[in-house]
Amino acid sequence: xxxxxxxxxxxxxxxxxxxxxxxxxxxxxxxxxxxxxxxxxxxxxxxxxxxxxxxxxxxxxxxxxxxxxxxxxxxxxxxxxxxxxxxxxxxxxxxxxxxxxxxxxxxxxxxxxxxxxxxxxxxxxxxxxxxxxxxxxxxxxxxxxxxxxxxxxxxxxxxxxxxxxxxxxxxxxxxxxxxxxxxxxxxxxxxxxxxxxxxxxxxxxxxxxxxxxxxxxxxxxxxxxxxxxxxxxxxxxxxxxxxxxxxxxxxxxxxxxxxxxxxxxxxxxxxxxxxxxxxxxxxxxxxxxxxxxxxxxxxxxxxxxxxxxxxxxxxxxxxxxxxxxxxxxxxxxxxxxxxx
Amino acid sequence: xxxxxxxxxxxxxxxxxxxxxxxxxxxxxxxxxxxxxxxxxxxxxxxxxxxxxxxxxxxxxxxxxxxxxxxxxxxxxxxxxxxxxxxxxxxxxxxxxxxxxxxxxxxxxxxxxxxxxxxxxxxxxxxxxxxxxxxxxxxxxxxxxxxxxxxxxxxxxxxxxxxxxxxxxxxxxxxxxxxxxxxxxxxxxxxxxxxxxxxxxxxxxxxxxxxxxxxxxxxxxxxxxxxxxxxxxxxxxxxxxxxxxxxxxxxxxxxxxxxxxxxxxxxxxxxxxxxxxxxxxxxxxxxxxxxxxxxxxxxxxxxxxxxxxxxxxxxxxxxxxxxxxxxxxxxxxxxxxxxxxxxxxxx
Numbered sequence: 001x002x003x004x005x006x007x008x009x010x011x012x013x014x015x016x017x018x019x020x021x022x023x024x025x026x027x028x029x030x031x032x033x034x035x036x037x038x039x040x041x042x043x044x045x046x047x048x049x050x051x052x053x054x055x056x057x058x059x060x061x062x063x064x065x066x067x068x069x070x071x072x073x074x075x076x077x078x079x080x081x082x083x084x085x086x087x088x089x090x091x092x093x094x095x096x097x098x099x100x101x102x103x104x105x106x107x108x109x110x111x112x113x114x115x116x117x118x119x120x121x122x123x124x125x126x127x128x129x130x131x132x133x134x135x136x137x138x139x140x141x142x143x144x145x146x147x148x149x150x151x152x153x154x155x156x157x158x159x160x161x162x163x164x165x166x167x168x169x170x171x172x173x174x175x176x177x178x179x180x181x182x183x184x185x186x187x188x189x190x191x192x193x194x195x196x197x198x199x200x201x202x203x204x205x206x207x208x209x210x211x212x213x214x215x216x217x218x219x220x221x222x223x224x225x226x227x228x229x230x231x232x233x234x235x236x237x238x239x240x241x242x243x244x245x246x247x248x249x250x251x252x253x254x255x256x257x258x259x260x261x262x263x264x265x266x267x268x269x270x271x272x273x274x275x276x277x278x279x280x281x282x283x284x285x286x287x288x289x290x291x292x293x294x295x296x297x298x299x300x301x302x303x304x305x306x307x308x309x310x311x312x313x314x315x316x317x318x319x320x321x322x323x324x325x326x327x328x329x330x331x332x333x334x335x336x337x338x339x340x
Numbered sequence: 341x342x343x344x345x346x347x348x349x350x351x352x353x354x355x356x357x358x359x360x361x362x363x364x365x366x367x368x369x370x371x372x373x374x375x376x377x378x379x380x381x382x383x384x385x386x387x388x389x390x391x392x393x394x395x396x397x398x399x400x401x402x403x404x405x406x407x408x409x410x411x412x413x414x415x416x417x418x419x420x421x422x423x424x425x426x427x428x429x430x431x432x433x434x435x436x437x438x439x440x441x442x443x444x445x446x447x448x449x450x451x452x453x454x455x456x457x458x459x460x461x462x463x464x465x466x467x468x469x470x471x472x473x474x475x476x477x478x479x480x481x482x483x484x485x486x487x488x489x490x491x492x493x494x495x496x497x498x499x500x501x502x503x504x505x506x507x508x509x510x511x512x513x514x515x516x517x518x519x520x521x522x523x524x525x526x527x528x529x530x531x532x533x534x535x536x537x538x539x540x541x542x543x544x545x546x547x548x549x550x551x552x553x554x555x556x557x558x559x560x561x562x563x564x565x566x567x568x569x570x571x572x573x574x575x576x577x578x579x580x581x582x583x584x585x586x587x588x589x590x591x592x593x594x595x596x597x598x599x600x601x602x603x604x605x606x607x608x609x610x611x612x613x614x615x616x617x618x619x620x621x622x623x624x625x626x627x628x629x630x631x632x633x634x635x636x637x638x639x640x641x642x643x644x645x646x647x648x649x650x651x652x653x654x655x656x657x658x659x660x661x662x663x664x665x666x667x668x669x670x671x672x673x674x675x676x677x678x679x680x681x682x683x684x685x686x687x
Contacts, residue, residue: 165408166687309571
């Protein structure tokens with residue numbers, strides 16, 4: 001899991017020459033590893049707590065399937081958001097895009113086209129919203145915060161207009177079957193397979209392609225990236241398209257999971273995704289981040305929710321503890337990273 | 341009169357006199373007796389067209405099924421009466437916007453206002469303003485801070501939802517020793533959730549053999565219902581009954597139950613969605629009943645507003661005036677009476 005993500009940066013945040021001294025590379029690689037290890041440590045502690053408090057219910061194959069399934073939808077969204085944040089941007093509209101995609105894909109008219117109709121609509125609506133975000137930000141020179149905030153408002157509004165506030169129950173059995181135990185592949189739920197595939201592809205794109213290196217360069221220092229010959233605007237457009245695509249896929253997973261589309265879907269996903277990326281080590285100002293870290297962040301949150309529910313703790317305690325764990329995770333990471 | 345007779349004596353005296361009056365009223369069968377005009381001569385509102393009434397209606401944005409049904413119920417009821425004109429504002433969840441809309445209705449001089457506030461406390465002032473302008477206000481469901489701000493309140497009974505759900509489950513499980521019950525509630529930050537849970541717990545106290553073993557809060561969405569229910573099912577490998585506060589999140593909860601392949605318990609829902617009614621009627625799954633939070637209360641609010649506008653009382657009651665408060669009953673709908681409620685189910 002070596003992470004060749006971060007370009008060398010000096011203290012002022014400017015990109016160092018690409019042919020910089022090897023020791024800097026090595027240190028940074030090691031630091032990324034320490035971050036990942038500390039996240040794994042947090043996860044291990046959580047598993048320990050879960051195993052001690054609820055040995056039967058927690059340490060159970062069905063529970064592992066449950067946690068991973070619950071992590072799938074937000075996990076796919078987080079992979080997209082990680083790319084955007086790494087490029088120095090932000091996408092506040094992911095939850096609203098998931099809502100809009102999921103309701104557009106579950107209208108009576110769309111359901112007549114069956115499985116592929118629902119899948120196609122969810123993905124196209126997601127990409128479409130991403131396109132609008134991307135054009136506004138890259139070519140309309142709008143601040144990402146504002147552009148995606150506007151998208152958040154209008155996508156939620158449109159979702160409400162489409163559903164008229166009603167819950168759209170899915171009747172296409174091939175879609176519903178995908179969420180049943182019968183369609184598990186070697187004990188792995190199909191939703192989890194999609195999540196795993198998105199994670200692996202995301203990792204490859206970020207670490208093994210020019211696209212990934214350009215993303216990091218744009219986030220680290222857009223001006224330097226432009227001087228290095230990268231079309232920064234086009235790169236930004238692609239990144240918001242990517243985030244929209246992830247939202248579309250997540251919306252389809254959510255339709256399978258919940259068996260319905262509702263305008264309240266994806267509530268506060270933007271915050272969950274950003275929080276997972278941040279505790280995963282992604283720098284909010286851009287230029288640094290890892291897919292593995294973000295996915296671990298998502299798994300940590302989902303595991304916490306699971307442990308709380310299994311121990312029948314109420315939502316007030318859950319929220320307090322969640323906040324505390326975000327702070328603790330970031331502090332632990334910073335400490336281990338700096339003392340290394 | 342001695343000091344001893346003083347106030348208490350007078351009170352007893354007054355009580356005796358009024359008791360006598362009540363008894364006389366109850367035993368009197370003579371239609372010609374002079375003092376029973378209350379029940380018989382006061383015109384009660386009925387379906388016959390009367391004086392024209394313009395009712396202003398301001399509700400929140402219908403962002404979920406129940407609120408949508410509320411708006412529908414109000415509009416359909418108003419269409420039923422040839423003597424009612426309904427002025428409907430565009431629904432808004434923004435307090436400032438809703439205040440503006442209501443002020444517009446006041447300026448238009450509508451005869452009566454029906455208001456379902458986005459936030460009861462925040463809209464109290466504008467309710468007062470309408471009342472001071474001589475426009476009676478029917479406050480629907482979310483109550484204003486002060487009774488001065490409305491002429492009549494009509495709404496649901498969250499505590500009794502819990503109570504009736506608890507009693508229904510209690511009666512089904514009363515012969516089972518060591519019965520285990522779980523609760524899937526609405527969002528904990530809402531007062532109504534606390535009331536529903538309180539009612540549920542109070543009802544279960546009547547059955548010493550039943551224990552509530554787990555409770556998790558969802559947030560009225562399908563997604564949260566699925567997620568929280570999946571966790572509850574994992575946590576509780578065996579239980580006998582489940583009460584879910586809300587049928588919207590129940591769609592997700594039922595999905596989780598189906599995904600886990602569980603059918604070893606009885607489920608009771610809440611609110612009264614069409615999908616829940618259909619499942620209860622089909623009787624093929626765990627959902628056996630649901631406790632109403634009836635959206636028909638909006639239709640009743642229009643009835644009350646019309647009666648207020650025409651200066652009439654309510655049919656079937658002896659009162660000259662319409663009541664200042666009407667609390668709708670949270671009926672339990674199961675297989676036996678579901679047909680009767682089917683048309684009130686919301687999507």
